Amino acid sequence: MEKKKLEREEESLGLTSQITRRDFLNSSLLGSGTSLLHAGCPVDLLAQAGQSASGMNAIAKEDFSGYGGVGDYAESNGNTLAVLQAAHRVRDGVYQQFPVEAEETGELFDLIIVGGGLTGLMTAHEYAKQSAGSQRCLILENHPVFGGEAKQNEFEVDGYRLVGPQGSNDFNPPEEGSNTQLDQFFRECHLPYKFSFQEWDRGLKPLRFASDNYVNIDGFEERSVDVAYYFDQKSGASKPAWMLNIWNDDLKRTPFSERAKTDLLRWRRETGHTGSEDPRYLDSISYKHYLEVVKGYDPEVTKFSQPMVGLLGGVGCDAISARVGHGLVMQHYGAISFPGGNATMGRHLVRGLIPEAISGEYTFEGVMNGRINFAALDRPDQPTRIRLHSTVIRVEHQHRQGDKDLVAVTYEREGKVYRSRARAVVMASGGWITKRIVADLPEEIHTAYREFQYAPALIANVALNNWRFLYNLGAPAVRWMDDGTMFGYCANIRRDMVIGDYRPPLNPDKPTLLTFYMGLYAPGHTAFEQGVLGRMRLLSTSYVEYERTIRRQMTEMFAGTGFDAKRDIAGIVLNRWGHARLTQPPGFYYGVDGRPSPREVVAKGFGRIVIAHSELNGAQNYGGAFQHGKRAAEEILAMK
Numbered sequence: 001m002e003k004k005k006l007e008r009e010e011e012s013l014g015l016t017s018q019i020t021r022r023d024f025l026n027s028s029l030l031g032s033g034t035s036l037l038h039a040g041c042p043v044d045l046l047a048q049a050g051q052s053a054s055g056m057n058a059i060a061k062e063d064f065s066g067y068g069g070v071g072d073y074a075e076s077n078g079n080t081l082a083v084l085q086a087a088h089r090v091r092d093g094v095y096q097q098f099p100v101e102a103e104e105t106g107e108l109f110d111l112i113i114v115g116g117g118l119t120g121l122m123t124a125h126e127y128a129k130q131s132a133g134s135q136r137c138l139i140l141e142n143h144p145v146f147g148g149e150a151k152q153n154e155f156e157v158d159g160y161r162l163v164g165p166q167g168s169n170d171f172n173p174p175e176e177g178s179n180t181q182l183d184q185f186f187r188e189c190h191l192p193y194k195f196s197f198q199e200w201d202r203g204l205k206p207l208r209f210a211s212d213n214y215v216n217i218d219g220f221e222e223r224s225v226d227v228a229y230y231f232d233q234k235s236g237a238s239k240p241a242w243m244l245n246i247w248n249d250d251l252k253r254t255p256f257s258e259r260a261k262t263d264l265l266r267w268r269r270e271t272g273h274t275g276s277e278d279p280r281y282l283d284s285i286s287y288k289h290y291l292e293v294v295k296g297y298d299p300e301v302t303k304f305s306q307p308m309v310g311l312l313g314g315v316g317c318d319a320i321s322a323r324v325g326h327g328l329v330m331q332h333y334g335a336i337s338f339p340g341g342n343a344t345m346g347r348h349l350v351r352g353l354i355p356e357a358i359s360g361e362y363t364f365e366g367v368m369n370g371r372i373n374f375a376a377l378d379r380p381d382q383p384t385r386i387r388l389h390s391t392v393i394r395v396e397h398q399h400r401q402g403d404k405d406l407v408a409v410t411y412e413r414e415g416k417v418y419r420s421r422a423r424a425v426v427m428a429s430g431g432w433i434t435k436r437i438v439a440d441l442p443e444e445i446h447t448a449y450r451e452f453q454y455a456p457a458l459i460a461n462v463a464l465n466n467w468r469f470l471y472n473l474g475a476p477a478v479r480w481m482d483d484g485t486m487f488g489y490c491a492n493i494r495r496d497m498v499i500g501d502y503r504p505p506l507n508p509d510k511p512t513l514l515t516f517y518m519g520l521y522a523p524g525h526t527a528f529e530q531g532v533l534g535r536m537r538l539l540s541t542s543y544v545e546y547e548r549t550i551r552r553q554m555t556e557m558f559a560g561t562g563f564d565a566k567r568d569i570a571g572i573v574l575n576r577w578g579h580a581r582l583t584q585p586p587g588f589y590y591g592v593d594g595r596p597s598p599r600e601v602v603a604k605g606f607g608r609i610v611i612a613h614s615e616l617n618g619a620q621n622y623g624g625a626f627q628h629g630k631r632a633a634e635e636i637l638a639m640k
């Protein structure tokens with residue numbers, strides 16, 4: 001686009017004005033503005049930054065991470081540039097020489113946990129609980145805040161605090177007294193079993209909201225949510241049009257062909273009901289093969305389900321097993337989310353481990369509305385410590401004279417390299433990095449890890465001053481037919497929880513968050529290639545490019561119902577997750593050619609190192625994180 005035209009467009013989209021309104025006072029980064037507009041792409045800047053001794057480049061950080069919101073998580077939205085740079089140094093073999101020059105901390109812990117996500121935090125919780133706090137434990141986490149993929153974004157717009165998820169989003173509340181692990185966690189970590197949600201003004205037209213950001217994204221939850229669907233010329237419409245709740249009248253208004261309509265309806269009826277189909281058989285074929293060959297559906301069914309599969313499974317229908325694909329597009333009944341998604345779980349775990357870690361009482365309200373006291377996380381006199389900004393670069397058993405078996409853990413923190421030791425280590429960091437940093441990993445586990453492939457995801461929280469344009473549409477959730485060129489395929493406004501002083505409004509003329517969940521898949525390639533291509537796209541697109549795309553797309557879709565990007569957008573935070581999804585290609589669950597499933601091989605661990613991460617259950621979720629966190633703690637405590 002010629003320069004003048006581009007400038008005019010940027011002006012009208014609000015790209016040249018400061019995205020941070022007067023309420024974003026305590027942010028150090030601006031969410032937009034001319035400083036970002038003409039910066040190079042992050043990959044170039046990453047490369048430059050990688051050559052500098054400090055490893056940091058201020059412009060690159062701004063261009064990559066962009067505006068991070070306010071509050072505890074303002075410097076930790078998604079994978080941060082500093083974390084990526086450190087991880088890429090590991091990947092590129094910078095630390096392969098041993099011994100790595102490191103400053104000895106002289107610390108000896110009973111347990112070091114690598115990774116402060118939900119798995120690592122649950123490991124620490126169970127370890128402290130089952131040893132009655134008698135053991136010394138250190139969690140090393142590479143991001144500026146604990147929680148892993150379960151973190152939150154915070155905004156302040158017109159005096160309202162708005163909290164949204166960065167990644168890990170919904171959960172199914174446990175039944176009180178059921179004694180499941182989730183029930184125990186709720187009881188032990190002071191979470192309630194009943195929740196209050198925003199009230200919808202009865203004077204306004206009725207709207208049905210989701211209580212999370214997922215219920216609407218499978219595209220067929222019109223039973224409980226109003227979803228508006230956007231069809232443009234690319235998706236077969238004669239002119240762009242919105243259609244509300246398309247399944248209610250059996251797709252009659254949609255531009256799909258008659259055959260596609262029939263097959264989409266069949267698919268919707270049959271999805272999740274695999275009947276007598278052998279899960280092992282489903283594990284051995286792709287979902288696309290299942291849809292188009294086994295079921296004989298029109299390819300439009302594959303196309304329709306692709307964005308959901310791409311988001312939840314990381315790859316297109318052609319590279320995911322039918323067993324997984326089926327499950328992903330099933331309806332999500334009864335799931336809800338905390339304001340910041342499962343960040344709340346991590347906060348409660350940390351508050352229990354380190355009482356001063358979060359200001360306020362150990363109640364739902366206290367943990368939600370308190371602030372993280374970063375100085376309290378790593379004090380020498382407490383049984384559990386959390387050391388942030390610390391990328392572990394090497395883990396290895398050592399057999400020093402006079403020592404019982406110990407594990408040496410070397411990590412990089414703010415440009416310096418340190419080494420601490422522990423009697424045992426839990427790797428709660430994820431296979432993509434575990435296989436590179438555990439120096440004495442047995443060949444069998446190395447080989448199994450080759451079958452763990454990952455894909456990225458991108459979550460954008462768009463803070464709005466008002467959302468009348470959606471109210472005019474008649475839906476708080478929207479879906480469009482992504483053909484691979486659009487930003488995401490769905491977005492929604494939740495009916496949020498209200499917790500003590502956290503009382504965001506639910507009114508079309510008041511601020512809210514519109515949350516976009518998107519995968520970056522590339523059909524036509526292997527699962528591995530799709531992951532790599534997706535990550536390249538994710539990492540080579542600057543903040544401002546994404547911002548422009550979001551503003552353009554929202555203008556294209558919503559201008560007709562009153563949206564004005566410059567007026568209505570108060571802030572955009574992007575959360576880039578490089579290894580969001582384990583892609584689970586055919587064979588992942590039950591193995592192939594008589595070989596055991598790779599996840600069983602990895603879960604065995606070795607020596608004094610236990611491997612635990614939610615991915616060992618396949619698709620990552622809080623359930624897998626908790627299960628493997630507990631298993632890891634028990635295995636460590638059982639070690640002699």
Ligand SMILES: Cc1cc2nc3c(=O)[nH]c(=O)nc-3n(C[C@H](O)[C@H](O)[C@H](O)COP(=O)(O)OP(=O)(O)OC[C@H]3O[C@@H](n4cnc5c(N)ncnc54)[C@H](O)[C@@H]3O)c2cc1C
Pocket residue numbers: 114115116117118119120140141142143147148149150166167168169170171214342390391392393428429430433437457458459577579580581613614615620621622623625
């Ligand atoms: C976009 C998205 C949406 C999701 N939605 C849901 C949902 O709705 N419900 C649900 O249950 N789950 C969801 N999940 C899955 C989520 O991964 C799990 O819920 C859970 O948070 C995983 O916890 P974990 O500890 O196993 O892994 P992670 O969250 O990945 O934690 C691992 C931690 O280890 C750190 N680490 C890695 N390498 C190193 C190193 N070398 N040194 C130090 N630290 C290191 C990582 O940075 C990270 O903080 C979602 C995930 C994403 C990305």
